[in-house]
Amino acid sequence: FFWQEGNGKVSRVIRIGTRKSQLARIQTDSVADRLKELYPDVHLEIVAMSTIGDKILDTALSKVRVDLVVHSLKDLPTTLPPGFTIGAVLKRENPHDAVVLHPNNAGKTLETLPEKSVIGTSSLRRAAQLKKRFPHLEFRDIRGNLNTRLKKLDEKQDFAAIILAAAGLKRMGWENRISTILEPEDCMYAVGQGALAVEVRARDADILEMVSVLHDPETVLRCIAERAFLRRLEGGCSVPVAVHTQVKDSQLYLTGAVYSLDGSDSLKETMGSAAQVQRVGVTASKIPSDAQDRAERLGMELADLLLSKGAKEILTVARQLNDSR
Ligand code: DPM
Numbered sequence: 001f002f003w004q005e006g007n008g009k010v011s012r013v014i015r016i017g018t019r020k021s022q023l024a025r026i027q028t029d030s031v032a033d034r035l036k037e038l039y040p041d042v043h044l045e046i047v048a049m050s051t052i053g054d055k056i057l058d059t060a061l062s063k064v065r066v067d068l069v070v071h072s073l074k075d076l077p078t079t080l081p082p083g084f085t086i087g088a089v090l091k092r093e094n095p096h097d098a099v100v101l102h103p104n105n106a107g108k109t110l111e112t113l114p115e116k117s118v119i120g121t122s123s124l125r126r127a128a129q130l131k132k133r134f135p136h137l138e139f140r141d142i143r144g145n146l147n148t149r150l151k152k153l154d155e156k157q158d159f160a161a162i163i164l165a166a167a168g169l170k171r172m173g174w175e176n177r178i179s180t181i182l183e184p185e186d187c188m189y190a191v192g193q194g195a196l197a198v199e200v201r202a203r204d205a206d207i208l209e210m211v212s213v214l215h216d217p218e219t220v221l222r223c224i225a226e227r228a229f230l231r232r233l234e235g236g237c238s239v240p241v242a243v244h245t246q247v248k249d250s251q252l253y254l255t256g257a258v259y260s261l262d263g264s265d266s267l268k269e270t271m272g273s274a275a276q277v278q279r280v281g282v283t284a285s286k287i288p289s290d291a292q293d294r295a296e297r298l299g300m301e302l303a304d305l306l307l308s309k310g311a312k313e314i315l316t317v318a319r320q321l322n323d324s325r
Contacts, residue, residue: 228299
């Protein structure tokens with residue numbers, strides 16, 4: 001796959017797959033821009049795919065139609081299909097969730113919204129935590145991409161507010177719609193939230209080497225611990241599991257929690273580890289491997305602690321109730 005410039009110079013063509021939503025395009029463009037800066041001689045081609053879904057994107061990768069795909073890390077399963085790996089995890093945006101109010105409620109907070117106000121979210125994780133914390137509110141599903149959700153909020157009277165990841169809002173240029181960023185005491189975030197991941201074929205050594213410079217070491221270690229925690233709990237991307245990670249004085253701290261659907265039942269613990277296999281699908285050869293091992297072990301040990309206290313039962317019930325809705 002080579003490209004001949006007008007001047008006769010031949011450069012390699014790298015094909016980047018993206019979904020068609022505005023957020024997917026913005027995320028893909030931001031990674032493409034970084035790669036262009038780093039490798040001015042490489043010719044990048046962005047291939048928009050109408051078929052939605054991570055599985056289809058993996059198919060696109062496996063059929064050699066594209067060399068890499070940019071994802072929100074939180075949408076990637078903790079075990080990738082064989083042959084694929086996460087070649088880069090970029091510096092995390094603000095990982096917290098944000099409240100976006102209906103224009104009629106300007107100035108309000110979740111606390112001061114009237115009794116029975118309806119909050120839109122399809123995230124079991126957000127609903128479970130916020131139901132417990134703000135029992136006067138009601139929670140209903142809201143679906144569609146970010147553009148659709150904002151429209152549903154603003155143009156109808158169905159929702160008093162919706163909850164979205166601050167990172168997605170920022171990337172869309174809608175930071176001004178954020179009324180409150182939720183503190184971890186109110187709502188902890190999803191595993192990998194706010195970080196972008198570059199998925200590549202594990203055997204494409206050149207591509208792996210090329211994208212690996214995009215890795216942000218602190219984000220990588222935090223996300224390895226978070227993903228190891230989720231994988232050990234056997235949680236998919238739609239279970240009421242939440243995390244919070246921090247690097248302080250070279251120590252990595254992981255707080256993890258599981259919730260029943262209404263948040264009445266929950267388990268939450270924190271563990272620390274010195275911050276420094278295929279680790280939950282991430283390949284980062286320039287980040288010390290013992291640091292990655294320790295991050296992975298931290299995630300697994302925290303999950304084992306919660307499992308010993310009954311996390312499995314809470315998640316099994318939550319899953320069954322959710323499936324029967
Ligand atoms: C996953 C969840 C949601 C997305 C579940 C969760 C939110 C679904 C909803 C796994 N993926 O967070 O508990 O609100 O009904 C998604 C968003 C982003 C990536 C949008 C968002 C952008 C932020 C990022 C959807 N995936 O969460 O507001 O890059 O982390």
